[in-house]
Every structure is written in structure tokens, then in C-alpha cells.
Amino acid sequence: MPERALPFRLALNAEASRTAPWSAEQDAILSDKGLAAARAVIGGWPGYRPTPLASLSGLSAAFGVRSIAYKDEASRFGLGSFKALGGAYAVARILAAADDPAAVTVTCATDGNHGRSVAWGAAMFGCRCVIFIHAAVSEGRKAAIAAFGADVRRTPGNYDDSVRVAAATAKANGWHVVSDTSYPGYMTVPKDVMQGYEVMASEAFDALPAPPTHIFLQAGVGGMAAAVAALAKRRWGPARPAIVLSEPEAAACWVASFEQGAPTPVTGDLDTIMAGLACGEVSLLAWSILKDHGDAAMALPDAAAARMMRRLAAPARGDPPLVAGESAVAGLAALEAAMTAPDAKAALGLGPASRILVFGTEGDTDPALYREIVGRDAAAVRAQAGG
Numbered sequence: 001m002p003e004r005a006l007p008f009r010l011a012l013n014a015e016a017s018r019t020a021p022w023s024a025e026q027d028a029i030l031s032d033k034g035l036a037a038a039r040a041v042i043g044g045w046p047g048y049r050p051t052p053l054a055s056l057s058g059l060s061a062a063f064g065v066r067s068i069a070y071k072d073e074a075s076r077f078g079l080g081s082f083k084a085l086g087g088a089y090a091v092a093r094i095l096a097a098a099d100d101p102a103a104v105t106v107t108c109a110t111d112g113n114h115g116r117s118v119a120w121g122a123a124m125f126g127c128r129c130v131i132f133i134h135a136a137v138s139e140g141r142k143a144a145i146a147a148f149g150a151d152v153r154r155t156p157g158n159y160d161d162s163v164r165v166a167a168a169t170a171k172a173n174g175w176h177v178v179s180d181t182s183y184p185g186y187m188t189v190p191k192d193v194m195q196g197y198e199v200m201a202s203e204a205f206d207a208l209p210a211p212p213t214h215i216f217l218q219a220g221v222g223g224m225a226a227a228v229a230a231l232a233k234r235r236w237g238p239a240r241p242a243i244v245l246s247e248p249e250a251a252a253c254w255v256a257s258f259e260q261g262a263p264t265p266v267t268g269d270l271d272t273i274m275a276g277l278a279c280g281e282v283s284l285l286a287w288s289i290l291k292d293h294g295d296a297a298m299a300l301p302d303a304a305a306a307r308m309m310r311r312l313a314a315p316a317r318g319d320p321p322l323v324a325g326e327s328a329v330a331g332l333a334a335l336e337a338a339m340t341a342p343d344a345k346a347a348l349g350l351g352p353a354s355r356i357l358v359f360g361t362e363g364d365t366d367p368a369l370y371r372e373i374v375g376r377d378a379a380a381v382r383a384q385a386g387g
């Protein structure tokens, strides 16, 4: 039975084009050389192995596209999200340049997954770690960060407020901020974070049987989307796939920015179940890349994400059951929404020949919330595999 279509907003980026060159400025942010270095370092960490790329033939038939490849980050380094590649890599880079790792303190603001990665890196490489979380971060997420020995501090306000508290506290104490977002005067570390994310993109591109025609990418500050778009542009040039971002309606700063043609913040409590995407300001580094190589952004209601989580947990015939968290499915939900709306479908060039790539960027990183939304826990969902 077809499910009810959900409302969404679509903003096309008038400045983007497939023929836009990969500029020297962009190559100074993300590059083949930087990716090779990240692959060498991250590939040497204990437990490294590429995450699986699932082919969802049942879902692609249901949506009316040729194929859907789903890069499943739920198992990444046992941390449950792709973020394990970014923050921890930036910590490694800071400590490689330090005389005495034990004298270093790293810090960041987080809505969960990034802080977990930074705390894990600090524990792995032996430095101190202080993590700032905002009012809406769940106790479960807090505990997962504290489990790596980090000092976790709660701050009033939303994510963007916690970024400012982390920056000010670090300045007063001589700590290293390991942020996943960039702002004027703070670019080096988030560049390393994004370079770490490119490892995920390269694993996926290497495993695909044919280049994708479209990549749908959920965006918070846009670091992940920019990293994937950057590698797509460098690898395929003018034949790169269409790049479509997807965000929660309550935190649609990429839709606003593409509409205005410039970085444009959105304000408010940014309240959404998609905790990792609850960002009101784009990363300036991500903007430098996506302003040319990001074609569109879509804003979706929370219900679209919840529905897609349940759909992946109880899949169409032939597809594997997938454990995908609240922030993992916005890309796929955007594809679903676009396929039900003729105007959007045409504007994005979607049809029966489309080969889609999405990144399932987290598993059940908040197990209690996952159970509440899906009705079962991750173990029960996975137990269906092969059954």
C-alpha cells in the first residue's frame, strides 16, 4: 500500500554546475594527497575495515529508480557512526604535532556523535578531553561519551550556543578545539575532520559497480556532504553525480543558504529527532565546496525520518534489514519525497535509470530512542537477517 506523501521544501542552488572547476581554494581544503594521508593513518587504527555497501533492490523498485546503494556506517569502529573517522583523525593530527600528548586537552561541542569520536581519539592516543553538550542531548548520548573517560559538561541553549561556549572555554584554558564546523579564523581542524570523512566516500566509490547518478546526503553543518561532494567532483569531474542535501525542517540552514546564495543561519531551538542534523549555521569550509558542487537541498519533517527508520528495519523483499538512526536516513527520505513529487523529480533529473548512493551515517547511537521509534531494538532488527 503506498504510504502518505510527506511535505517537504526544495531549494535549487542556482550557482552550482557540473562544469564548475575544482578550484585551488577547494583543493587547499580537501585533496587527493590529504585523502591518501587520512587513509594511511585511519587504516592503521585497530579494528579498521571498510563498512558494508548494501544494494537495496526492493526499495529501488518501490521508489522507481534503477538502484540504491546504502553505505552502512552503523558498525564504524564500534562507535556507531561515520563520525568516528573525523574527530578522532583531527585529534591524531594535533597530537602528532605535540611534544607531550598527556599535556594536551582537546575539547568540542557536540550533539553526540562527533563528541564520541573526539573522546575515543583522546582515549586512544592518551590526551585529556572535555566535551560540551547542549540542553537537548540525551543522557544516553552523554553516557556514551563519558564512557571514553571524557569530562562531559552540559551548557544552556542549542548546538550553536554550545559551540561558542567550547571555543571560549578552550581559549581561556589553552585547550585545542576539535570542532566539526568551521568559522572565521578556525579552519585547520575542521579541514582534517572532513578529510577523515572522505575515507568513507572513497570506500563507497571504490565498491560501487557503476558511478552513481545522484547522491543524497543528510547535512548538519555540511561537513560530511562537502567531503563526499569533493571526492565525487575530483573523481568524476563534469560527469559527477547530482548532489542533493537533506535536512530537518527545523534546522534547514542549507535550504536557506541555497535560497539566498550565501551562508544564511536559521535560529530557534532547532528541535528535531535528527539530533546530528540540528545545526542552524553552515560550516564555511563546507560552503566553499558546496556552493559550486552541491546542486540542491531539501527540508523534511521528522515524521519522514521516523518512517524511513521503520522501513529499513522491516525491509522490502530481498533487501537486508538495516539499523539506521534518526540522523542516518534523511538522504533516503529526501529521495522518497522527491520521487512522489513530479516537479521535484524533474528538477533533480530523477527517473527509472537513476543510480542512487546514500550514506546511512549512524546506527542506533541512541538505543532508547531507536527502540521508541522502531518498536524493536537493534539486535531484534538484525536477527531477521537471513531468517
Ligand SMILES: Cc1ncc(COP(=O)(O)O)c(C=O)c1O
Pocket: 081, 082, 083, 111, 113, 114, 180, 218, 219, 220, 221, 222, 223, 224, 225, 275, 276, 277, 279, 327, 328, 361, 362
Ligand atoms: C549520523 C550523522 N549523520 C550526518 C551528520 C551531518 O554531518 P555534518 O554536520 O558534517 O553535516 C551528523 C552530524 O553530527 C551525524 O551525526
